[in-house]
Amino acid sequence: GTLTRPLWEFSLRGAVSRVADEAIPLVCAETRINNKLLPMRGVPGRQRQNFAGGQPWQGFITKVNGLLAGAKKMAEEDPDRIIILMDTDIIDGGCNNSQILDRYRRIVQASGGAPVVVGADVHQWPYIDRAIGVFMGPMWQERRQKVMSEFGMDMHVYDSHEVKGKRFTSYSFPNSGFIMGPAGLLEKVMGCIALLGHYGPHFDDQHGLTVCASRHPDKITMDYTGGLVLTAFYVKKNILVTTPTGIQNFLTHDRQCFVHLNGYHQPVGRPWAEWYVHLPHFTRADPLPDR
Numbered sequence: 001g002t003l004t005r006p007l008w009e010f011s012l013r014g015a016v017s018r019v020a021d022e023a024i025p026l027v028c029a030e031t032r033i034n035n036k037l038l039p040m041r042g043v044p045g046r047q048r049q050n051f052a053g054g055q056p057w058q059g060f061i062t063k064v065n066g067l068l069a070g071a072k073k074m075a076e077e078d079p080d081r082i083i084i085l086m087d088t089d090i091i092d093g094g095c096n097n098s099q100i101l102d103r104y105r106r107i108v109q110a111s112g113g114a115p116v117v118v119g120a121d122v123h124q125w126p127y128i129d130r131a132i133g134v135f136m137g138p139m140w141q142e143r144r145q146k147v148m149s150e151f152g153m154d155m156h157v158y159d160s161h162e163v164k165g166k167r168f169t170s171y172s173f174p175n176s177g178f179i180m181g182p183a184g185l186l187e188k189v190m191g192c193i194a195l196l197g198h199y200g201p202h203f204d205d206q207h208g209l210t211v212c213a214s215r216h217p218d219k220i221t222m223d224y225t226g227g228l229v230l231t232a233f234y235v236k237k238n239i240l241v242t243t244p245t246g247i248q249n250f251l252t253h254d255r256q257c258f259v260h261l262n263g264y265h266q267p268v269g270r271p272w273a274e275w276y277v278h279l280p281h282f283t284r285a286d287p288l289p290d291r
Contacts, residue, residue, distance in 0.1 A: 025183075027067060027086070030052060036049065037049060038088070042093060043282040044092075050066075061197070064193055071183055082181065083186060090260045091259050100257050103228040103257065104228060110146045115219065117222070117223055135174075161238075171226065178229040189219075192212040230256060239251050
């Protein structure tokens with residue numbers, strides 16, 4: 001079926017054994033600002049490389065094409081270098097590069113070596129027939145258990161912190177706002193998303209990622225812990241606490257690396273919009289490498 005037919009193959013090579021303090025390239029696709037470098041919001045210090053500045057917005061395919069261009073450029077320079085493709089509504093919680101890479105590697109290891117880590121989401125969206133059954137099925141839920149156990153967390157710790165609505169909720173579904181892994185592999189993932197993001201007359205990158213992940217669970221996994229990236233939509237904001245040097249997650253009992261404020265413009269996301277407006281002026285605890 002659509003969700004299970006393999007599309008492409010790639011290999012891991014030496015991608016997850018890079019130098020821990022190496023700067024991690026961040027790639028975004030922001031059409032509204034014609035700048036090649038955009039500072040991240042939240043804890044200061046990081047900048048994202050923008051591969052869609054000034055381009056006309058033609059829907060999510062514009063974002064995908066920009067991220068694909070960024071991944072392709074990075075892959076030409078070094079296909080094994082770990083990079084992050086991210087939405088522009090992600091803020092920096094203050095992790096240093098070693099912490100980010102350590103969490104990435106532990107998620108990869110607990111996932112049986114799947115080298116591409118994406119954000120998790122409370123909802124399966126856009127809705128795909130059978131997708132809830134796939135990601136709530138034995139294979140993916142066993143992986144969820146292993147990833148959470150790696151970090152000493154209960155598998156269902158987010159359940160009581162989800163905003164319940166009409167749709168099925170479980171922090172178990174792919175979110176396309178954060179994609180991390182070796183540049184050469186991310187180029188392939190974005191190509192897969194570009195191909196499979198179409199449904200009917202619509203295109204959505206998260207639809208594409210959902211199909212790609214379901215076909216390639218050996219290549220794509222999720223940060224079920226929320227500690228590398230927390231997808232905030234339909235998650236209660238009281239799990240995060242701000243300090244002078246960054247953001248803490250009291251469910252992980254650790255520094256929050258990134259927060260994805262998706263859906264903050266919608267009524268259910270209003271508490272997160274208010275939370276963001278009242279963030280303090282942070283001071284980064286650890287200097288970042290400039291190379």
